[in-house]
Amino acid sequence: MTGPVTLQDVADHAGVSRATASLVLRETGRVSKQTRQRVSEAMSTLGYVYNRGAASLRTQTANTIGVVVTHIASPFFGEVIHGLETGLTASGYLPLLVNTEDDPARQHDAIRKLREHQVAGLAVVPATGTSAALIDELRAWKMEHVLVSRYLKDVNAPYVGADDVVGGRLAATHLLETHGCETLAYLGGLPAILSRTDRTDGVREALLRHGFDASALTDMPGEVSGSGGLELGERLIASGPLPDGIICHSDSVAFGLYRALRIHGLGNDTRVIGYDNIGGAALWEPPLTSVATQGEALGRRAARMLLERIKEPGTPKSIDKTIPELAVRQSCGCP
Amino acid sequence: MTGPVTLQDVADHAGVSRATASLVLRETGRVSKQTRQRVSEAMSTLGYVYNRGAASLRTQTANTIGVVVTHIASPFFGEVIHGLETGLTASGYLPLLVNTEDDPARQHDAIRKLREHQVAGLAVVPATGTSAALIDELRAWKMEHVLVSRYLKDVNAPYVGADDVVGGRLAATHLLETHGCETLAYLGGLPAILSRTDRTDGVREALLRHGFDASALTDMPGEVSGSGGLELGERLIASGPLPDGIICHSDSVAFGLYRALRIHGLGNDTRVIGYDNIGGAALWEPPLTSVATQGEALGRRAARMLLERIKEPGTPKSIDKTIPELAVRQSCGCP
DNA sequence: GAAAGTTGATCAATCGATCTAGCAATAATG
DNA sequence: CATTATTGCTAGATCGATTGATCAACTTTC
Known part of the structure; x- marks a missing residue:
């Protein structure tokens, strides 16, 4: 009486066997229209709830x-x-x-x-x-x-x-070709993340192709977060003249970098590209150019x-x- | 032979009954140290994996x-x-x-x-x-x-x-008392959301307490998102002189509002308060004052x-x- | 030394579904 | 009419654990 309504209860109520009720449930096998109807009714009047756990046990999936x-x-x-x-x-x-x-x-x-x-x-x-x-x-x-x-x-x-190599190359190429940058930085991301090395590889590749030395890239790993970006930005600013273009490992990092730049009055002169193109990047000030990975x-x-x-x-x-x-x-x- | 390793297999391997193995598994009941040991060994050598589904079926939880x-x-x-x-x-x-x-x-x-x-x-x-x-x-x-x-x-x-009433009051009070605002707006959030009406109630309450009419509040419902905030911001700006202070239904809305203000060159003059205080709000430009709900x-x-x-x-x-x-x-x- | 208690382990039923094999009735075929 | 298919349904085993009832062996107590 107590306990959940089971397929057995449904079957009893509809006057058929458990197996038949199961067939109706899964809309498979040969069941006459009338029986199907009766079982369905029984299910809804009794308030039957399918027990996926039990089914999984049996079917092993x-x-x-x-x-x-x-x-x-x-x-x-x-x-x-x-x-x-x-x-x-x-x-x-x-x-x-x-x-x-x-x-x-x-x-x-x-x-x-x-x-x-x-x-x-x-x-x-x-x-x-x-x-x-x-x-x-x-x-x-x-x-x-x-x-x-x-x-x-x-x-x-x-x-x-x-494709992270392409992503890095894309960002770098844009900065080099369209904006005439000659030095770049890559900010954020732990060195152990392979997608990071791929991206910096892409950046280096673009640099070489445009006749620059690999030393034209300042590579600063760090935490992938807004505060990480802020900290990296501070360090980058402290370390001397800014590179012409900065590529960030994520939009969050770019966001932190924005803040660092603003704090130091370096607002709109610096070229920044983010990564992932999260929703909202278009609303930033300035709107963020970003490599769209489409999460x-x-x-x-x-x-x-x-x-x-x-x-x-x-x-x-x-x-x-x-x-x-x-x-x-x-x-x-x-x- | 094939199929997953079951408690039965473990029991057989350890020379005990299925029930005993279960007792060992759950670290309950009376089991001697030696048996416990043997069963544990059997579990690891056979690579036993507990089947929570089967257990849930039995225990009904x-x-x-x-x-x-x-x-x-x-x-x-x-x-x-x-x-x-x-x-x-x-x-x-x-x-x-x-x-x-x-x-x-x-x-x-x-x-x-x-x-x-x-x-x-x-x-x-x-x-x-x-x-x-x-x-x-x-x-x-x-x-x-x-x-x-x-x-x-x-x-x-x-x-x-x-507590949304308190949240609304808090934001409004700050704008009224600390910043001498005389007109306010509440931006974003669908009217059907109760927490929204609570917040605006809090805002109105604060207005009345400070001797203002409820008409001092411009109430603009809308989508809770960055783009929603942008749109609302545009409408607010188009509708005449801005209120002294703007409270947004969420930080995202505030973010969109920022953008609208910037577009119209109304940057730093407008007082804005967001809601939820999401991580990152501190990095915005200007850093966002926000009602901290601590998600x-x-x-x-x-x-x-x-x-x-x-x-x-x-x-x-x-x-x-x-x-x-x-x-x-x-x-x-x-x- | 018999009665009572404790310890360590087992048996068999159970949870709620699925699924194979098979049965009875009806329809189609030669 | 005998034979074969087809349709509609069912019995019973099964999945892998838990659990109450039970039991043998060993201690303790009087």
């Missing part, structure tokens, strides 16, 4: 996906999470979200927990310092996964992100890739690097 | 919590989600995250889905236009819940948020309240409104 993120509240990852959620729920999956604070130990624990929850797959923004062993583990566990926005050294795992679309693609491999385990692993575009506004000096 | 949010990627809710995640995982729960885009229909579907997942409870930022019926349903379903950041008319549901702490408190009621179903429902404080910076005209 959950419809939850673990989403492991380094900075849950950052604007860029907010967009990525948004995209992931959209893509997953559209296919009937639900994201189990965990935050690692960019700490590999927490990431490790989080993934263990998600595994106990029988998630069907994992979308991971790997924490800085994650070793290749993580992917080996996931493979050994036969747990489908996709890396998002950051990849790992010497690891051939499914990946969705933007939300990226999240959606990650969801799609993951679900594809879950449905069709044979699907070959792919590396999906979108070619970023430069959202040109005024912070770079364009009118 | 999942350890997931549904988190239903209107704007998954907004900076403020990002902080709230961060706090929720922290609070939940600290107690061994995991959040199942869904986004409603502020649409009651999607919210309805989302909650049904979460129910099928047997979530132990629900933390909800109700979509604009959510009816009281939602809470009635949740009660009828005996599903623990807590409303976060927004509450509903005529509904006595557990709630965690900031992250709010999320943590919501998690705590919900889990308390789940563990101790008798716990009386409570309304937890923190008293916000004004984070005073320069946008209001303070030095």
Whole structure:
């Protein structure tokens, strides 16, 4: 009597067997119109609620996906999470979200927990310092996964992100060609993040191509945040004459840099380019020119890739690097 | 042989019964040191993974919590989600995250889905236009819940948020007393959001107390976003002389307003106060004075309240409104 | 030395669905 | 009319854990 309404109750009420009720539920198999009707009625009059847990136990497949993120509240990852959620729920999956604070130990624990929850797959923004062993583990566990926005050294795992070399080159080229810059700086991002080295590689490549020495680049790693950008900006200003153009590892960093520049009265003379083109960058003063990585679309693609491999385990692993575009506004000096 | 390693396999390998292995697993009951040891070894050598789904089926209690949010990627809710995640995982729960885009229909579907997942409870930022019926349903379903950041008319549901009347009063009082403003505007936020009317009530209250008429307040509802703020700012500017002080429904709105002011060369003369005090507000130009609602702490408190009621179903429902404080910076005209 | 208590482990039922195999009735085929 | 398909439904095993009832062996107590 007490306890939740089960499929058995529905079946009894409709005068059929549990199995038949199940068939109706899943809209599969051969069931006559009348029975289908009766069972449906029974379901709604009894207030039946499908128990996905029980079904998962039997079918050995959950419809939850673990989403492991380094900075849950950052604007860029907010967009990525948004995209992931959209893509997953559209296919009937639900994201189990965990935050690692960019700490590999927490990431490790989080993934263990998600595994106990029988998630069907994992979308991971790997924490800085994650070793290749993580992917080996996931493979050994036969747990489908996709890396998002950051990849790992010497690891051939499914990946969705933007092409960082191109992104760096794009930003640098614009500053060099359109604005005649001769010296550049790259601000923010921890050195261990591969996408960072890719981007600086792209920048250097552009410099060389335009006849400059690699020493024309001031490379300042640092925290990826507004306050990080502020601090880096202060250091850059203190260290002598500013480079002609500054590329920031993220829009947040650029935001902090803006502040540093303003504090020192260096407002509108300096050419700044951000990265990720988060919503709102157009509203800044001056509006921020930024390399558009399209976080939300990226999240959606990650969801799609993951679900594809879950449905069709044979699907070959792919590396999906979108070619970023430069959202040109005024912070770079364009009118 | 194939398939996952089960507790049975562990038990066999350790030469004990399934039941004993379960006791070891849960570190409960009477098990001798030696057996405990043997079972633990068996677990690690076999690579056993706890199946929470199966356990939940038996115990009738999942350890997931549904988190239903209107704007998954907004900076403020990002902080709230961060706090929720922290609070939940600290107690061994995991959040199942869904986004409603502020649409009651999607919210309805989302909650049904979460129910099928047997979530132990629900933390909800109700979509604009959510009816009281939602809470009635949740009660009828005996599903623990807590409303976060927004509450509903005529509904006595557990709630965690900031005191909006106080927030509005705080902002208005500061503008009136410290800066001698005589006319105010409240920008952004849909009229149906109760926290909005509370805030404007607080503002009006402050106006009256200082001898002004309620007509001293220009009340402009609108979308809660940067572009919304930009549009509202444009309209406000077009509608005649600016009020002495402008209070925005969120920092994002204030951000858009900044842009509108800059476009019209009204930069630093206008006194602006934002709402929520999101991280980064200190970096704006000028640094934004904002009513601090502390999204992250709010999320943590919501998690705590919900889990308390789940563990101790008798716990009386409570309304937890923190008293916000004004984070005073320069946008209001303070030095 | 018999009764009572404690310790360590096991048995079997159970949670709520899915799914294979199979059964009865009806329809189609030669 | 006998045979074969097809349709509509059901019985019962199963997924991997938890749990109340039970039990054997060993201590303690009188």
